[in-house]
Amino acid sequence: MGRGAYGLVRVAVLVRAPAGWLWWPGLLAAGIGALVPGLTGRTIGLSAGAVLGAGAALVAFAARRGRYAALARAASRAGKAVILQDRSVTVRTWRRAHRWWLLLAFLAAVASSCVLPAAGGLLMAGAALGLWGKARWLGRWERRHEALLWVRTEATRRGGAAGKEVRAYLLTGTAAGDAGPGGARASGGVRGGR
Structure with missing residues (x-):
């Protein structure tokens, strides 16, 4: 990095990154769990899993939304001396940092099927x-304000995109980086300017 340059990572991509890694393993764990009768039986396990999944979805969606909104309202324009992290790099970095937790969560979800079949997997899928x-909610904010939300990379190492170390968000134009509003892959591979 040049003098005074610093790295930025997209807020919506950070929020979205865990979703795929919880969704597919969660569905797999639920599928495996549905094959196991368990102590409570499949019907009770699936019903409990549906409730747990819905609860996990609500909690994941609502968690820290007030802080995200406050940081977004106070966001300022990013300077020219910034390096924008690619979406794929953000996702890969998150996966490497959390791979053992993901494996443990998957194994715990499968093991829980001995008691409540499929419930653990549906819990993971609900969180996803x-x-x-939440990423789509951020995407709506970005479309409405015609700007993308970014955060300094070093501030996200503990607590993610809305952790205690995050002091402020920065804004760029919608053409910046390689991910569209909400953190999904940009159609046509748009990259570049601020």
């Missing part, structure tokens, strides 16, 4: 849906 919902 809540994170997708």
Whole structure:
């Protein structure tokens, strides 16, 4: 990095990054769990899993939304001496940092099927849906304000995009980076300017 340059990572991409890694393993764990009768039986397990999944989705969607909104309202324009992190780099970095937690969560979800079949997997899948919902909520904010939300990379190492170390968000134009509003892949591979 040049003198005075610093790295930025997209807020919506950070929120969205865990979703896929919870959704597919969660569905797999639920599928495996549905094959196990468990102590409570499949019907009770699936019903409990649906309730747990819905609760996890609501919690993941609602968690820290007030802080996200406050940081977004107070965001300022990013300077020219910034390096924008690619979406794929953000997702890969998150996955590497959390791979063992993801493996443990998957194993715990499968093991829980001995008591409540499929419930643990549906819990993971519900959390993924809540994170997708929050990323879409951020995407609506970005479209409405015609700007993308970014945060300094070093501030996200503990606590993510809305952790205690995050002091402020920064704004760029909608053409910046390689991810569209909400953190999804930009159509046509748009990259570049601020």
